[in-house]
Every structure is written in structure tokens, then in C-alpha cells.
Amino acid sequence: MGDQLPGGRPRHTSTAPRRSVLCDAEGSPLVDFVAGRSITGRDWADDIRLPDSRPAPAADAILASLPGWxxxxxxxxxxxxxxxxxxxLRQFHLYAWDFSTQRPDPDWSEPRLPDHLRIRGLDGVTASDLDPVRGRAYPVGHIDHAEGQLTRLTGLLRGSLYGPVLACSKVALAGSTPVAAALVAGRSGLPAWPAPSIVDLFRDPREAVPGIGALLLRSALAQASADGTPDRLLLTVTEGNPAQRLYERTGFTRLGSARCFLVPS
Structure with a gap:
């Protein structure tokens, strides 16, 4: 699984994704995890597991050895x-769509839309175009509201946060104005799951017709399947977000659930 650094700090191991380990005073592993960073640059111990099923000393080791993580x-x-x-910080569920075992409905590639709406790729769409839409979709107080949202969207579209934006990303337009988007990128943002993922899905509650999010999601899946890459798409959804039902109705498989914490410094 790995080795312990002096002072209890973890060291990466050679497996992929590489896992790190924290040990007790006798050198027995207490926890192992994938070490990485969040999109804000904070150290992150993801997918923490207990090889020896001792939760109390494992919690003590995390709190003592990973301050600020x-x-x-x-x-x-x-x-x-x-x-x-x-x-x-968050309780979330991880879902996957596996193209080797499931295929999108052929009708998903050309959904029926109201006359004033159209769906296309992201060419020419900027973070500033999407920022007010996402802001109305996830206002202050919403469980998925993001501080510094414009900066995040800018980094997302540039490929500096989640890797390159994939061609199957979609935007719904009313005329020339974005009213909804499904953003797909090269990795999930979870250190333990560095796979292509749907990293954002939102619609303007004032402008977009109900159900446009589902149409965008299905359109993205249809194009990803037609493109032949990637092999699967991941996504995470925060506990309490009703979009969880959409993903399950669409055919995503739940891989598991987790809670994410900020360890006190």
C-alpha cells in the first residue's frame, strides 16, 4: 500500500492511482487513500479506506497527520x-455511464425542442456567457452554489481545472443567449477518480423550459457514444440535489457515496 514518512506524513506509492498510507506507532496501516489537490489547491486525501477496520485510531491519525487537508x-x-x-464540506454520490454495456437511445442525438431553442456545442461560448445562467440555477443558499464561480467557469473552459473540455459538451440557446449547459471534461476533480466526467449541468430557471437539462444530458451522452470516446463518463451529485433522480432515470449507475471533510489546521 505504501510507506509512512517521518512524522506520520504520507508518501505516494507506485500503483495507479497511487495510494498513500498512514500507520500507527507499530507501523501497521491505519488508513490508505489517494492524495491529490482540489481545484482550489488544497491538499486532499480522497477515497480513504481502512485496511484494518479500526475507525477510532484511523480518525485520530487523519486529524493529527493531515491538518488543513x-x-x-x-x-x-x-x-x-x-x-x-x-x-x-459535502456529501455526494458518484455515478457512471459505461458505454461498453449501455447505449444511448438513438433519439437522444436529435431531441425535439421548442421553436425558440436549439442545442449545440460550446464553440464561441465563454465563461461570462454561462456565469449568470449558473448563478440563477444555483443561487446563494443552494447546496451547489459556488463562490468565485466565474473564475471556476473560466478555468473549466480553458481546461486548467478538470482537463480539456470534451466535444460532447452542450449548450442550449434561446436565440444567441445560453439558457442551459452540460459541461463534460477530461477528469472528475476527484483525485481517486481521474476519469472523463460531466462536471456541471445547469439551466436558467427563468428562461429554460422544464426538462432541458435532461435533453442536454442525453444529447451529450449520444455524442460521446458516436465519437467513440471515452469508455465511460462519471459524475457526482450532492446529497439533496434533485438532479440525482434525473441521473438515475437516464440510466447512470451509482458507484458509491462519500462524505468530504475539512480537517482542522
Missing amino acids: MASTSHRELAALLSVRALQ
């Missing part, structure tokens, strides 16, 4: 212990 795990007992002393 993000820490995410699907282990319920460990998450419950971390929640006492660490700030929960």
Missing part, C-alpha cells in the same frame, strides 16, 4: 467520527 471517505463509522471534529 480535505478528507473524503465512504466508510460510515470513520465519517461519523470525523464529523465530530472536522467540518463537513
